[in-house]
Amino acid sequence: MSDPRSDGARDPESLRSHQWYGTEGLRSFSHRARTRQLGYLPEEHLGKPVIAVLNTWSDINPCHVHLRDRAQAVKRGVWQAGGFPLEFPVSTLSETFQKPTPMLYRNMLAMETEELLRSYPVDGAVLLGGCDKSTPALLMGAASVDLPAVFVPAGPMLPGHWRNEVLGSGTDMWKYWDDRRAGLIGDAELAELENGLARSPGTCMTMGTASTLTAAAEALGVTMPGASSVPAVDSGHDRMAAASGRQIVGLVHRDLRLSRILTRAAYEDAVATVLALGGSTNAVIHLIAMAGRSQVRLTLDDFDRIARTVPVLANLRPGGQYLMEDFHFAGGLPAFLAQLSDVLHLDRPTVAHDSLREQLAGAQVHNREVIRPRSNPLADEGGVAVLRGNLCPDGAVIKHIAAEPHLLRHTGPAVVFDDYRTMQRTINDPSLGITADTVLVLRNAGPKGGPGMPEYGMLPIPDHLLKEGVRDMVRISDARMSGTSYGTCVLHVAPESYVGGPLALVRTGDVITLDVAARSLRLEVSDEELERRRGEWSPPPAKYQRGYGALYSEQITQADTGCDFAFLSRPGEVPDPYAG
Numbered sequence: 001m002s003d004p005r006s007d008g009a010r011d012p013e014s015l016r017s018h019q020w021y022g023t024e025g026l027r028s029f030s031h032r033a034r035t036r037q038l039g040y041l042p043e044e045h046l047g048k049p050v051i052a053v054l055n056t057w058s059d060i061n062p063c064h065v066h067l068r069d070r071a072q073a074v075k076r077g078v079w080q081a082g083g084f085p086l087e088f089p090v091s092t093l094s095e096t097f098q099k100p101t102p103m104l105y106r107n108m109l110a111m112e113t114e115e116l117l118r119s120y121p122v123d124g125a126v127l128l129g130g131c132d133k134s135t136p137a138l139l140m141g142a143a144s145v146d147l148p149a150v151f152v153p154a155g156p157m158l159p160g161h162w163r164n165e166v167l168g169s170g171t172d173m174w175k176y177w178d179d180r181r182a183g184l185i186g187d188a189e190l191a192e193l194e195n196g197l198a199r200s201p202g203t204c205m206t207m208g209t210a211s212t213l214t215a216a217a218e219a220l221g222v223t224m225p226g227a228s229s230v231p232a233v234d235s236g237h238d239r240m241a242a243a244s245g246r247q248i249v250g251l252v253h254r255d256l257r258l259s260r261i262l263t264r265a266a267y268e269d270a271v272a273t274v275l276a277l278g279g280s281t282n283a284v285i286h287l288i289a290m291a292g293r294s295q296v297r298l299t300l301d302d303f304d305r306i307a308r309t310v311p312v313l314a315n316l317r318p319g320g321q322y323l324m325e326d327f328h329f330a331g332g333l334p335a336f337l338a339q340l341s342d343v344l345h346l347d348r349p350t351v352a353h354d355s356l357r358e359q360l361a362g363a364q365v366h367n368r369e370v371i372r373p374r375s376n377p378l379a380d381e382g383g384v385a386v387l388r389g390n391l392c393p394d395g396a397v398i399k400h401i402a403a404e405p406h407l408l409r410h411t412g413p414a415v416v417f418d419d420y421r422t423m424q425r426t427i428n429d430p431s432l433g434i435t436a437d438t439v440l441v442l443r444n445a446g447p448k449g450g451p452g453m454p455e456y457g458m459l460p461i462p463d464h465l466l467k468e469g470v471r472d473m474v475r476i477s478d479a480r481m482s483g484t485s486y487g488t489c490v491l492h493v494a495p496e497s498y499v500g501g502p503l504a505l506v507r508t509g510d511v512i513t514l515d516v517a518a519r520s521l522r523l524e525v526s527d528e529e530l531e532r533r534r535g536e537w538s539p540p541p542a543k544y545q546r547g548y549g550a551l552y553s554e555q556i557t558q559a560d561t562g563c564d565f566a567f568l569s570r571p572g573e574v575p576d577p578y579a580g
């Protein structure tokens with residue numbers, strides 16, 4: 001690993017922050033005076049790289065509640081390497097608590113990140129996050145400013161425990177809730193489970209959305225090696241945070257900006273990583289959006305193409321058996337990526353090494369059951385398939401490795417729900433005649449219609465079928481699904497129903513055919529009949545009359561292009577705030 005202190009220090013006058021502190025004139029004098037007010041001597045900061053430590057800590061976010069302390073370790077590293085750390089609190093996106101969905105606020109945190117880094121005297125940034133959307137949000141914002149940056153993943157929480165069972169957050173919550181509904185456990189067991197599902201600060205310890213995205217960040221090359229699996233409460237997490245603080249100072253001296261790291265090759269490798277991990281379908285949307293901010297065009301077809309070249313090698317829940325701590329001790333992402341070195345771009349730089357090849361040198365798998373060898377994969381192809389057809393002209397995705405194999409080719413009659421509340425209220429109504437063969441359809445849950453594409457995609461199995469032992473059915477929606485969910489759920493149908501996509505035209509009783517091997521999703525209704533129905537369709541009324549929700553609804557793009565805001569994802573110049 002390159003030692004930041006051995007790198008040639010940059011001419012202080014070439015630092016961005018020099019405009020704030022080092023120039024002659026009233027403004028610089030005022031900024032220096034205000035830094036004395038903060039309690040710093042001139043020799044503590046003048047001429048040093050200013051490192052913004054962006055912290056998504058909050059009392060309400062159990063996945064990030066340790067980041068208040070962890071920022072101190074980052075600052076320790078920054079000071080050691082001769083930088084000047086300044087912590088900035090930014091929005092917290094709690095997957096658990098924020099309604100209707102933190103996806104509504106991913107782009108807000110991306111905007112906040114971008115504008116803070118641009119408008120303050122910042123030379124480089126360390127980004128602390130990890131709960132689902134916070135990873136893409138922070139990286140989207142930082143990529144748009146294009147400063148040197150290092151991402152510090154919040155780290156997975158400890159494994160869950162209940163009686164003699166090891167529990168995975170999310171995944172086992174759904175499982176035991178279904179057991180409760182099926183009458184297999186009672187309130188006393190549920191109360192015990194409350195204590196055991198999430199035992200420490202940190203992100204979900206399954207290969208859910210959080211672990212998928214932090215692994216993607218590491219694969220992109222914006223974290224320290226191995227950072228994405230270090231348990232949140234392990235002392236190693238402090239050490240990784242301090243190392244990240246030391247590293248960013250060297251990156252500023254070398255002016256190694258995110259644009260040098262976040263290349264097309266890096267995004268292709270992140271896609272391969274996510275697919276070989278059997279990771280969350282949410283990564284499809286986030287990586288496309290992140291790539292867009294790096295001026296890299298990444299499409300659904302890239303995911304489907306790369307999926308056919310990589311096997312699933314991570315035996316992690318929800319698709320497999322183990323949890324993130326097991327993955328960490330099995331060697332973590334460096335050992336995992338070393339298994340994929342034939343499909344990766346090894347000559348690209350990372351924040352820690354001149355090349356990914358160097359970064360992976362010597363990485364070893366210590367547990368072949370957790371990180372499988374190529375000769376014994378969990379699945380021969382990557383975990384996500386992209387579907388096309390008259391029901392999803394712009395694509396849809398399915399995590400087929402988390403589905404019952406017998407449903408991957410299925411034809412059945414649709415039962416359609418116009419919105420989530422109606423679905424919740426009526427799903428158990430016997431008069432709907434839902435059987436195990438029914439295809440459940442939910443609409444108006446997409447980027448505009450949700451709004452924010454809530455994780456409604458794992459539609460519940462009706463009680464009477466659960467009691468008969470049915471645990472999976474074909475389900476189709478324009479929503480997303482939690483990374484810890486499972487089942488034959490077709491997601492991200494684009495265009496969404498709310499803007500008049502064909503999903504808006506489906507009627508209860510229509511026959512739908514899913515064929516994952518053929519990558520096809522078809523509504524067995526004639527084009528003429530669909531055109532007739534389209535003539536009768538009118539757009540639903542806007543949900544937000546004012547405020548951020550109205551801005552969101554106006555600007556949000558569809559799932560296949562990453563759900564960024566149109567005005568944020570387009571290319572173009574932004575003036576330097578100090579010009580004037």
Ligand code: FES
Pocket residue numbers: 063094095096130131132202203204208210
């Ligand atoms: Fe935060 Fe799962 S709820 S990572």
Ligand code: MG
Pocket residue numbers: 095132208209210482483484
């Ligand atoms: Mg989640």
